[in-house]
Amino acid sequence: MAPLTATFADAWPDKVNAHLADIGDMFQLGEDVLRNITTRFLQEFNQGLSQYGQAMAMIPTFVTGVPDGTETGTFLALDLGGTNLRVCQVDLNGDQTFNLKQQKYKVSEQLKTGEATALFDYMADSVDAFLTEQSSSPTVPTGSGPDSLSLPLGLTFSFPVEQTALDKGLLLTWTKGFSAKNAIGKDIVGLLQNAFDKKHLHVKCVALVNDTVGALLSRAYTAGGASCGAIFGTGTNGAYVEKVANLAKLGNHPAVARGGDMIVNTEWGGFDNSRVTLPSTPFDNKLDRESINPRFQAFEKFISGMYLGEITRNIFLSLIDAAPKPILFGGKATPQLNKHYGLDTELLSLVEAAWEDEEHLAPSDALPPTATDKHTSEEDGGKIDDAQLLDFTQSLGASRLQTATLHRLQRIRTIVVKHLGYSPEDVSLRDAALVRWACALVSRRAARLSATAVATVAVQMGRVKGIGSDAQVQGSDPIAVGVDGSLIQFYPRFEERMREALRVLIGEEGEKLVKIGLAKDGSGVGGTHTCSLSLHCALSSQ
Numbered sequence: 001m002a003p004l005t006a007t008f009a010d011a012w013p014d015k016v017n018a019h020l021a022d023i024g025d026m027f028q029l030g031e032d033v034l035r036n037i038t039t040r041f042l043q044e045f046n047q048g049l050s051q052y053g054q055a056m057a058m059i060p061t062f063v064t065g066v067p068d069g070t071e072t073g074t075f076l077a078l079d080l081g082g083t084n085l086r087v088c089q090v091d092l093n094g095d096q097t098f099n100l101k102q103q104k105y106k107v108s109e110q111l112k113t114g115e116a117t118a119l120f121d122y123m124a125d126s127v128d129a130f131l132t133e134q135s136s137s138p139t140v141p142t143g144s145g146p147d148s149l150s151l152p153l154g155l156t157f158s159f160p161v162e163q164t165a166l167d168k169g170l171l172l173t174w175t176k177g178f179s180a181k182n183a184i185g186k187d188i189v190g191l192l193q194n195a196f197d198k199k200h201l202h203v204k205c206v207a208l209v210n211d212t213v214g215a216l217l218s219r220a221y222t223a224g225g226a227s228c229g230a231i232f233g234t235g236t237n238g239a240y241v242e243k244v245a246n247l248a249k250l251g252n253h254p255a256v257a258r259g260g261d262m263i264v265n266t267e268w269g270g271f272d273n274s275r276v277t278l279p280s281t282p283f284d285n286k287l288d289r290e291s292i293n294p295r296f297q298a299f300e301k302f303i304s305g306m307y308l309g310e311i312t313r314n315i316f317l318s319l320i321d322a323a324p325k326p327i328l329f330g331g332k333a334t335p336q337l338n339k340h341y342g343l344d345t346e347l348l349s350l351v352e353a354a355w356e357d358e359e360h361l362a363p364s365d366a367l368p369p370t371a372t373d374k375h376t377s378e379e380d381g382g383k384i385d386d387a388q389l390l391d392f393t394q395s396l397g398a399s400r401l402q403t404a405t406l407h408r409l410q411r412i413r414t415i416v417v418k419h420l421g422y423s424p425e426d427v428s429l430r431d432a433a434l435v436r437w438a439c440a441l442v443s444r445r446a447a448r449l450s451a452t453a454v455a456t457v458a459v460q461m462g463r464v465k466g467i468g469s470d471a472q473v474q475g476s477d478p479i480a481v482g483v484d485g486s487l488i489q490f491y492p493r494f495e496e497r498m499r500e501a502l503r504v505l506i507g508e509e510g511e512k513l514v515k516i517g518l519a520k521d522g523s524g525v526g527g528t529h530t531c532s533l534s535l536h537c538a539l540s541s542q
Contacts, residue, residue: 013392069096081158116183219482233485269300451501
């Protein structure tokens, strides 16, 4: 493809069409590409299961059971993963339902970047405040020993850790704007328990879990079982049930002798950091080069909500800067569009929702067509269909559009003006069509790439043998996937597009077995399930 600021000799329409076609081809993922990506995914899965220090970390969680919805009890959960700290009390009713009480506490920038002891002391203070505010305390399980008098708490900690036991994990690195000092390499549960003990709180942290494992456990409880958890939102990650015998890197760990299954936290956002297989474009390369972590979290940068807006912004800027004649917005860029990460993935979602909307009546706040949109000469011809919206050999006057298409593009113009700071006269119907095209390119690729991760889990677990046309389903039990995240929940057609790719990778029968369900409050409820499982094992051994 020509450089992003390609020179078009006379900006001929056919040269513009060819340029757009080249960009479109970069984002297409055919069967061969999807198969190659999934094959590489499986290779990195097994490398991570065999050796520590891999980009695909495949972290053993030491969670060896999965709820079935019959568990009962009342437990605490503490969730740290971003701007807010959340303390929860969850009542498991034993009938696949639960009751939740929760309180959020703000985590200041000073706490994020100061001494780790201050951060964990604040976490302990928040638990203390929550218990004080609640009229009733969680039920303490029966048993003997000093810990039987303590309230069990599960910590959902959404940062990379190397877990060595259900209640022990060493922090590998901070992410999400955290950089608290003297924490990396330390046992997170130990730091929290020390804070509890200093304040003489009768709380025992019995389990450490991340949000992805929490999604799996939460879905398993409300659906009667699950074998995979996945986050498709601001970030992405996956967890699944693996045979302990396949975790070769555990060596002589006691868990190996016990055998059975264990949930593995894949950290699949780091897949293909070497960029051997992922289909990078100039727009992806620019994003990675300007990111705070170049050459890391490659897969996440292709599919997660944090980055889709920035990829799309890079496409827009390339079309604005095309020379000698711009393709988009008449060559104008707003301060919002010039700002790094100034285009939020929410805009993509709004644009695609406006296009998919079945209501074709023009909204009351729709912008009127620009002067260019109104102009149609006698030579311009009759009506054009949606496939011709990006054909620059065709004029795109309002009178040439189908009524439904006109109203859709009017809605998109309104969104662009509102969210990107353009004046109405700077956004034509052609611009709206280009915006919709770019948004769909980026989001469709993200959904199809997401399918490669789910397909990899299905093959790794032995539920499907082979990839692509060779795929054969093994058994008839459903492949239950608990999901969380804004993309999978709210982005128009995200799951539909993901399932299209799943049918390519694991066949129609395999795709039908994949039962995707929302994990209700995975970060909170998932943490309580690790408490329940931990206490069950402890009481059984007495």
